[in-house]
Amino acid sequence: MNVSRAPLPYNPKILELFRNPKNLGKMEDATVTAVAGNPLCGDMITFYLKINDQDVIEKASFESYGCAANIATSSIVTEMIRGMKLEEAWNISYKSVAEAVGGLPSIKFHCGILAVGALKRAIRKYYTRKGAPPSWLSAEPSFEEKQALEEEELAKALSRRMKLEEGK
Amino acid sequence: MSEEKPGVNMVENVKELLKAHAGLKHEVYLDNENSSIVPGEVVEAMLPYYNQRAYGNPTLTHKPGWEAFEVIMESAQRIAGFLGCKTLEEVNFTPGETEANNLALMGTALSMKDKGKKIVISEVEPINVLNVTEMLQKSGYVTTKIPVDNEGFINLERLKAAVDKETVIVSLSTVNHEIGTIQPIKEALKIVKDQNPQTVFHTDASDAYGKIPFNVQDLGVDLATVSSYKILGPRGIGALYVKERVNIEKILEGQIGTQRLWPGVENTPLIVGFTRASELTFQNFEQNTSHLRKLRDKLVDGIVETVPDILLNGPKGDRRAPDNANISFLRCEGEALTIELSLKGVYVSSGSACSRRLLQPSHVLVAIGRKFDEAHGSILMKVASYHTEEDISYALEVIPRAVERIRGITGSTGAE
Numbered sequence: 001m002n003v004s005r006a007p008l009p010y011n012p013k014i015l016e017l018f019r020n021p022k023n024l025g026k027m028e029d030a031t032v033t034a035v036a037g038n039p040l041c042g043d044m045i046t047f048y049l050k051i052n053d054q055d056v057i058e059k060a061s062f063e064s065y066g067c068a069a070n071i072a073t074s075s076i077v078t079e080m081i082r083g084m085k086l087e088e089a090w091n092i093s094y095k096s097v098a099e100a101v102g103g104l105p106s107i108k109f110h111c112g113i114l115a116v117g118a119l120k121r122a123i124r125k126y127y128t129r130k131g132a133p134p135s136w137l138s139a140e141p142s143f144e145e146k147q148a149l150e151e152e153e154l155a156k157a158l159s160r161r162m163k164l165e166e167g168k
Numbered sequence: 169m170s171e172e173k174p175g176v177n178m179v180e181n182v183k184e185l186l187k188a189h190a191g192l193k194h195e196v197y198l199d200n201e202n203s204s205i206v207p208g209e210v211v212e213a214m215l216p217y218y219n220q221r222a223y224g225n226p227t228l229t230h231k232p233g234w235e236a237f238e239v240i241m242e243s244a245q246r247i248a249g250f251l252g253c254k255t256l257e258e259v260n261f262t263p264g265e266t267e268a269n270n271l272a273l274m275g276t277a278l279s280m281k282d283k284g285k286k287i288v289i290s291e292v293e294p295i296n297v298l299n300v301t302e303m304l305q306k307s308g309y310v311t312t313k314i315p316v317d318n319e320g321f322i323n324l325e326r327l328k329a330a331v332d333k334e335t336v337i338v339s340l341s342t343v344n345h346e347i348g349t350i351q352p353i354k355e356a357l358k359i360v361k362d363q364n365p366q367t368v369f370h371t372d373a374s375d376a377y378g379k380i381p382f383n384v385q386d387l388g389v390d391l392a393t394v395s396s397y398k399i400l401g402p403r404g405i406g407a408l409y410v411k412e413r414v415n416i417e418k419i420l421e422g423q424i425g426t427q428r429l430w431p432g433v434e435n436t437p438l439i440v441g442f443t444r445a446s447e448l449t450f451q452n453f454e455q456n457t458s459h460l461r462k463l464r465d466k467l468v469d470g471i472v473e474t475v476p477d478i479l480l481n482g483p484k485g486d487r488r489a490p491d492n493a494n495i496s497f498l499r500c501e502g503e504a505l506t507i508e509l510s511l512k513g514v515y516v517s518s519g520s521a522c523s524r525r526l527l528q529p530s531h532v533l534v535a536i537g538r539k540f541d542e543a544h545g546s547i548l549m550k551v552a553s554y555h556t557e558e559d560i561s562y563a564l565e566v567i568p569r570a571v572e573r574i575r576g577i578t579g580s581t582g583a584e
Contacts, residue, residue, distance in 0.1 A: 008503075009181035015188055018507065026579055039541035039582040042501060042529070046581045063579030067503040071577055103177070159540050 034122035117148030252383030275416035284334030320349030347482030348492030401445030519546030
């Protein structure tokens, strides 16, 4: 309840990506698509990856239902991973994404986590579908995948609880 | 590490954000819920009281002190008149709505501590009421929150069932601050007093004062909060009406001057500004409120005509305050929309702010049955007397495009 309403001083890089996001939009010929977050969280990202038979990301795009930080971090991830091997992309952490956008206000850290969570889900989904996960892909969910799941579950639980209270 | 700490970086970032607004050809401030533009006429009325007259402490025995005493008492008299008070002593200046609501609830809890430990509010009260009741719960008070219907009207049967011999205070806003619902306060008060004549009835009338006919004696309430900035007066001043013979205790300690419930030296210029803003509001009350209603309707109708997939939050017509518009834009995240609109010179606030890991949706919108995603895309706008038709036309030019751009980023995300 006691949420601070600090003015969210987004830096110029985030503002620029918010105004002119890169690689925005649905990709019709995507090899794999993954989603993190849900509208209940007020934060949701879809990643589209085009992956070639060398396991290299040829192109990436995104759609985002979220705040400026969400849009900026999603946009930067699509730029960062273009041309990367999936193994390399897997090693991207939310910290490097936060750094790439020039820093995030602390209350917006979860936006970077969610963007990387969506990316890692896409990579996992790709290999699961392929049926041959490489050795570097741990069966254990990564930090960002776990966090994304937790955020989704939390939103669902809160929404259920508020509905219950309402019907009391 | 890339975490931004409060300090220089944040200020530098804000400077850059402000630069991004350079060259705006038109600006329309519609966030009068959260702060307001103070008209020049009000500022001019205040200025002499900083350094030309009445700059003394009103409790002291010299000319500037007596001048301050005189203007504070005359201001209280004016505001008592606008509120419909019996005496000017019923007007207690406080530094604002938050302080007046804290004083009403805590001050009553203190004075009635032997009478009971029950508090009744509604689900749609402002945060400064909700948080006070949460704090009082730690001292053993029990709060019942009365549910509302899908337009925000309180359930009177539930109110009746909630009030008993141990209820010390009931606090219900006259007009809801987010969705403009005008509550049936007179009926609610009758129900409460029939159940327990000793229960103190408080209403936060910050969004009623100057917006709808409101008279404390007609209504019969015990306590009522009013706020200066909600009628385009300066921030930092408000008042709590305390009906004659209703006993509440002060909640801050210090030197008491002319205000028996609020210690400290009176802020004479702010009191003068609040009074001048009240005079401007009430001297053409009918004209002012019909101007607000006309502009608000133009704004809402214009959005309905041009923007698909929206939900109007709150009641329509005479059951809603004339200045309030609250709209949910589906598939359009609220914070992103406020920033996009700001860059185009239209200033509004959103029903939720993306913070921590979860967006906290507006408790008011959730209480009227809006789903989380519907609440997240909500925008609150309040028109004011300084707005013109051109201002609203400009907002109507900007809003559909902004919504379209943000929806373009959303794309098919979240589509089932």
